[in-house]
Amino acid sequence: MSVYDFKVKTSSGLNAPLNRYQGKVLLIVNTATKCGFTPQLDDLQKLQDQYGExxxxxLGFPSNQFDNQEPLGDGEITEFCSLNYGVNFPLFKKIDVRGEDAHPLYQHLTKAKPFNGFDMDHPTAKLMVSIIESKHPEYMLDDGIKWNFTKFLIDRNGEVTARFEPTVEPFDMKADIEALLQSETALNQ
Structure with missing residues (x-):
């Protein structure tokens, strides 16, 4: 099974099969507009601009599962992200990304790349773990999404190759993205 086997809903509610992105390297991110990590949208858009061609x-998947940090409606989310961060990559309908009601795509992603811990050398990792352990200790007990802006890198075949926790800044993934783009470009030549 690959990510291409899943269908999601656009922010306007239309069904969108992910196989429309077949052949691309995907970066799937759960987003929120009222989160301390929301400014990552700016760098995510810069990555899209730099490597899109x-x-x-x-692909952004808004979720309101983490301390109600996504209170906006689907159209409002798209407008907010566009106006404040210049986002033009797809933002889909708000979904659950963890727990029993997690969207099947996110069940697949977390099964393919389980939680491997936070990089405790990162300056905000200790604070992030402290917040999760005090407010939602159950989040640390499984491989589910821990917070907004968890990122999954997908190869051109739809296979999950890497998981990056929220504390990983978008530009810190450049080497992984470039390596995947280059290795797959070489294979296709």
Missing amino acids: QGLQI
Whole structure:
């Protein structure tokens, strides 16, 4: 099974099969507009601008599961992200990304790349773990999404190759993105 086997809903409620992105390197991110990590949208858009023509496609999936940090409606989310961060990559309908009601796509992603811990050398990791352990200790007990802006890198075959926790800044993923784009470009030549 690959990510291409899943269908999602656009922000306007239309069904969108992910196989429409077949052949692209995908970066799938759960987003929120009222989160401390929301400014990552700016750098995510910069990655889209820099690598889009080489085959990168970022896909955003808003979720309100983490301290109600996504209170906006679907159309409002798209407008907010566009006006405040210049986002033009697709933002889909708000979904659950963890727990029993997690969208099947996110069940697949977290099964393919389980939680591997936070990089405790990162300056905000200790604070992030402290917040999660005090407010939602159950989040640390499984491989589910821990917070907004968890990122999954997908190869051109729809296979999950890497998981990046919220504390990983978008530009810190550039080497992984470039390596995947370059290795797959070489294979296709």
